Amino acid sequence: MTISTIKEQNSAYSMTRVTTTLRLRDILRTLPREVFEKNRRKAWTVVLVNILMVGLGYGGLAIAPWFCLPLLWIFTGTALTGFFVIGHDCGHRSFANRRWVNNLVGHLAFLPLLYPFHSWRILHNHHHTHTNKLGEDNAWQPFTIEYYASHPIVVKLFYQLTRGRLWWIGSMFHWALLHFNWGNFQGKQRSQVKFSALLVIGFAAVAFPLLFATVGVWGVIKFWLLPWVVYHFWMSTFTIVHHTAPDIPFTPEPEWNEAEAQLFGSVHCDYPRWIEFLCHDINVHIPHHISSAIPSYNLRLAHRILKENWGDELRECRFSWSLMKQITDQCHLYSQQECYQSFKDYRKAMAGGK
16 A cells, blocks of 8 residues: 555545544543553563574574575664664653663663664654654654755755655664764753763774674674664664655644644554564554553554544555655655645746746
């Protein structure tokens, strides 16, 4: 199913929800208490399975012939993405009841990915608070036409790359540019972010010399760099699909409705089952935006219940290269009238205005 199909399915409802006021608490009341319940056995089973899968991937990389390496890089990088999902639950405090357990497991899960836990947690929670709010959301928010036009060519080219066929590098830039600068945070958050960033830097300062000394340059590429690139491919892909479709608006604050943004601005995407297994159902995304307190192992149950109430009004699709082509061909610049304007249409409009 492509986004055009989703648009057809939702067009009728999009006309009616303009005149209705939906409240988030009304949606939450439709979900049973059990979807919010943390299960210690399930949570730690997820951790154990993830460690085993990552170990299996690295074991395969150590002994497999060269022609098997690409498949093993994909497998290992996808399994590493599972570590991120565990840390993701910790950041939302949906892994354990005790804050120190969430912080400890979150930092440990993020360390192999070189991701500072607290900076990600704070910025990601900001995304949940301001989902699809123009000027506030920090997850794949499109440039407005005026903002794009006001920037030099270098910035435009960079933006075009991450909104086009190189969308999969977007997560790398997000990681590098936003998560190590604790000066962008205030008060207690600044000290938390500084701790997480220095922990990652210290870990890298020890780990990389050891890797170079033991496995050499090719070993670092083979065992760390390429699985890490695959991890960022999935991070970029998952997150751009979560809230991007030709008819999903980024709404100015005066018009923004929290419930509509979370329920109808989030996309459920089905990936191959092995990806869903390794990444712990992170792409069952709509209930996660209704409440980030729902643990990952309860997301499918919550989604089924939301479907009973809203059915075809929810946005659902299946991952495919045609889906990514549609997003990267159309969803470029924010247009108040049409949600998105492509770079191609923007250039035509600029040429026509001269």
